[in-house]
Amino acid sequence: MTPTPMQIVETDRLILRRPQPQDLDAFTAYYATDRSATTAGPLDAPAAWKAFATELGHWQMRGFGMASVIEKASGTLIGRCGLWYPGGWPEPELGWTLYDGAERKGYATEAAIAMRSHAATVWGLPHLISIIALGNTRSEAVATRLGAQVESDWTSPAGRNARIWRHPKVSE
């Protein structure tokens, strides 16, 4: 398998790159807050460490994964965006999470559009889903801006209720 380059996608305002060990602190801080409830949180520090290790292992196992999103202007790590396909998932999903203070700037949409194109052209996945927890209206708004539509209800293997959204197929 060809190793994935460290930097994956660049947009006007963002760089998406593979997660690095130094990204753990921001990950743990996010999972310490109730904002993480829509992404299986909150998690204490040991559980967040395991979840972060799982994200790194996901890259190794699948050849893709959730990227760290860096704000170019500040160099700050502001969230995650990429493909998430752990065991028990129906197919790879396009996911996004912004950390505290990074919301309401259009970053999730900007990152997701870039990652969706990358998934189609580089990873051969042109017709992605997103799985959004019931009640996560902010993510639903992003999905709508991305042109995705609700496809079905879905319950995760851990019993969390969500909806599967289907993105428009990316044409070459």
Added chain:
Amino acid sequence: MTADLTTARLTLRMPDARDHASYSAFFADAEASRFYGGPLLPYQAWERLAADIGHFMLKGFGRFVIEKDGQVIGGCGILDVDGWPGHELTWWLLPAARGQGIAQEASRAVLAWAGTELGWPRVETHFRDENTAARRLTESLGGTKQRRETFPDGIDRDIYAMPTTEKVSA
């Protein structure tokens, strides 16, 4: 990338995506996996495998899988999860691989590797009081009790240390 470890009968290598079936089989067995957070469903075993792979990327060491005659029969290595009191030598074996001294053979390879590659003079481990198999194995590797601690899950465990040198009392 950590190089493979080899012993008379075994190869220890970093886990990868091929190992999902072995992890699922082990963690589906409630009896075999009871000291390892099991039983786990296949999707949870996938997460455990991914976390074991990520552990190597975060720490530079982790839990290898054990191959014998080309088949994965278990795992052995050192885990160090943030937030827990110290690292641990750990091993797991599929039921069919037990009773053949494999955990001890693999553990000796990991201890020697910790000494030469990580530069550690000793490796710690811990286990529940009722895990007598773990205590026997630890003692056979020269382990001695260091202290007792209450872990984040509320359970008290003895913490042992084993030397990484060749001088291991039988």
